[in-house]
Amino acid sequence: MPPAKAVSAATVKRRVLNRDKLEAEICAMAVRVFAEAGYEGASLALIAARAGLSKQNLMYYFPSKQALYQRVLDAVLDDWLARMASLADDGQDPRDMLRAYIRAKLRFSREQPWASRVYAMEVIGGAQVYGAQIRQRVVPLLRQDIAVFEKWIAAGRIAPLNATHLLFAIWAMTQSYADFAPQMALVLDQKQLRRQDFDDGEAMITRMVLAALRLE
Amino acid sequence: MPPAKAVSAATVKRRVLNRDKLEAEICAMAVRVFAEAGYEGASLALIAARAGLSKQNLMYYFPSKQALYQRVLDAVLDDWLARMASLADDGQDPRDMLRAYIRAKLRFSREQPWASRVYAMEVIGGAQVYGAQIRQRVVPLLRQDIAVFEKWIAAGRIAPLNATHLLFAIWAMTQSYADFAPQMALVLDQKQLRRQDFDDGEAMITRMVLAALRLE
DNA sequence: GTCTATAATGGGATAGAC
DNA sequence: GTCTATCCCATTATAGAC
Numbered sequence: 001m002p003p004a005k006a007v008s009a010a011t012v013k014r015r016v017l018n019r020d021k022l023e024a025e026i027c028a029m030a031v032r033v034f035a036e037a038g039y040e041g042a043s044l045a046l047i048a049a050r051a052g053l054s055k056q057n058l059m060y061y062f063p064s065k066q067a068l069y070q071r072v073l074d075a076v077l078d079d080w081l082a083r084m085a086s087l088a089d090d091g092q093d094p095r096d097m098l099r100a101y102i103r104a105k106l107r108f109s110r111e112q113p114w115a116s117r118v119y120a121m122e123v124i125g126g127a128q129v130y131g132a133q134i135r136q137r138v139v140p141l142l143r144q145d146i147a148v149f150e151k152w153i154a155a156g157r158i159a160p161l162n163a164t165h166l167l168f169a170i171w172a173m174t175q176s177y178a179d180f181a182p183q184m185a186l187v188l189d190q191k192q193l194r195r196q197d198f199d200d201g202e203a204m205i206t207r208m209v210l211a212a213l214r215l216e
Numbered sequence: 217m218p219p220a221k222a223v224s225a226a227t228v229k230r231r232v233l234n235r236d237k238l239e240a241e242i243c244a245m246a247v248r249v250f251a252e253a254g255y256e257g258a259s260l261a262l263i264a265a266r267a268g269l270s271k272q273n274l275m276y277y278f279p280s281k282q283a284l285y286q287r288v289l290d291a292v293l294d295d296w297l298a299r300m301a302s303l304a305d306d307g308q309d310p311r312d313m314l315r316a317y318i319r320a321k322l323r324f325s326r327e328q329p330w331a332s333r334v335y336a337m338e339v340i341g342g343a344q345v346y347g348a349q350i351r352q353r354v355v356p357l358l359r360q361d362i363a364v365f366e367k368w369i370a371a372g373r374i375a376p377l378n379a380t381h382l383l384f385a386i387w388a389m390t391q392s393y394a395d396f397a398p399q400m401a402l403v404l405d406q407k408q409l410r411r412q413d414f415d416d417g418e419a420m421i422t423r424m425v426l427a428a429l430r431l432e
Numbered sequence: 433g434t435c436t437a438t439a440a441t442g443g444g445a446t447a448g449a450c
Numbered sequence: 451g452t453c454t455a456t457c458c459c460a461t462t463a464t465a466g467a468c
Contacts, residue, residue: 035340035341036341036342036344037254037256037341038253038254038255038256038257038337038341039254039257040253040254040256040257041254041255041256041257041341043442043443043444044443044444044445045442045443045444053452054452054453054454055443055444055445056445056446056452056453056454056455057451057452057453059444059445059446060451060452061451063445064444064445065443065444065445117340117341120336120340120395120396121254121337121340121341123395123396123398123399124251124333124336124337124340124395124396124398125251125252125253125254125257125333125337126252126398127398127399128252131398131402134399134402135402138399139399139402139403142403143403146403161420161423162416162419162420164403164404164416165413165416165417165419165420166420168389168392168393168396168400168403168417168420169389169417169420169421169424171392171396172388172389172391172392172396173384173385173388173389175388175392175396176384176387176388176391176392177384179336179339179340180336180339180340180384180387180388180391182339182340182342182343182347183339183343183350183354183355184384186347186350186351186355187355187358187359187362187380187384188380197381200378200380200381201381201384201385203378203381204377204378204381204382204384204385204428205385207377207428208385208424208425208427208428209424211424211427211428211430212420212423212424212427212428214427259460259461259462260461260462260463261460261461261462269434270434270435271461271462271463272434272435272436272463272464273433273434273435275462275463275464276433276434277433279463280462280463281461281462281463
């Protein structure tokens with residue numbers, strides 16, 4: 001864990017922001033720490049230092065570590081779901097909608113890798129604190145998308161297959177460009193993924209999906 | 217975190233085992249705790265209780281938490297790599313080899329979900345403790361597999377595509393049946409994944425890969 | 433090898449002055 | 451809202467008897 005950096009300039013500027021903005025900025029720092037160290041491994045002292053305030057001051061805004069963690073996950077889901085225009089919007093060309101869906105999900109992996117990772121860690125650990133929210137906010141959307149696939153199949157617009165596992169496959173592949181980026185970078189002999197790698201991934205994923213659906 | 221269970225019967229039996237066996241059994245308990253709680257979140261006391269010995273006794277066998285963690289990851293990789301007969305073995309039919317590869321990887325996800333998850337958590341967190349081992353033991357094997365894909369392409373046995381990202385896709389999809397099983401179970405409205413779900417996943421993944429490679 | 437006892441540290445959380 | 455000071459507890463780790 002690298003030492004916290006001084007953020008005096010940012011701190012001063014922040015003092016004039018209102019509470020909502022400040023809390024959002026704290027979350028933005030916290031998401032990264034949680035993603036790097038996990039819930040237990042993340043220390044409030046480090047998060048506070050990264051955000052440019054004292055640990056006690058941090059606890060003025062968030063009464064407990066769990067409260068901060070849940071707010072972080074809420075923010076992650078908000079951002080995520082806002083970007084992921086559901087497939088359910090409707091009866092456009094499946095080919096175009098799938099391309100857009102894959103692109104949007106990969107874009108999130110590229111622009112918000114820590115958000116994706118903190119969510120992934122929570123799920124892998126069994127979603128012991130955030131399970132209820134996932135059930136309420138994520139699962140219904142996934143089921144909606146699956147229902148769209150099934151409608152397309154029923155209408156003969158895509159080849160018949162298991163719609164649920166198709167969605168699992170799309171999620172797995174797109175998520176991995178955030179979650180497993182460190183390993184991918186090692187294989188590619190790079191320090192981190194570049195824009196080109198995401199484009200290559202997008203081409204690969206799109207091809208696999210469309211080929212499986214007999215849409216190319 | 218559920219309370220530790222009494223394991224008196226197992227404990228007694230274990231006392232007659234030799235040191236290697238006992239250490240292996242401790243690792244088997246530890247991998248699950250690390251996967252559920254992450255490195256920092258896992259406590260030696262819980263691991264010791266699950267393994268049926270005292271915390272102090274656990275530390276007789278493993279001098280530190282980090283040493284135990286690294287041994288756990290070593291064991292995970294040993295088991296994993298032993299099962300994953302590399303593609304590189306040679307020039308069989310690409311169709312059969314890919315089917316076998318996907319099946320072997322999914323079987324590992326099904327039989328050793330905690331192993332997969334503890335590895336995933338380590339990578340997502342940036343592989344800060346185990347990065348060197350991944351570089352030495354995992355990356356070369358992945359590169360070997362990628363090289364096989366490229367040989368197949370050069371020989372015209374599969375359609376041309378980005379071999380690296382093809383492997384990333386296969387890994388992402390097969391891994392996810394261990395790592396994201398909790399979320400999948402929620403979508404499927406089940407307590408956990410059943411054998412049938414893995415079979416459905418295998419069919420889906422195989423279809424996507426073979427279709428992308430123009431092998432079906 | 434297994435136990436009791438105990439250091440030593442770090443981190444979450446609270447109280448109260450200003 | 452921000453600071454200093456402090457409490458309390460869990461946890462890793464060690465020492466030493468048996």
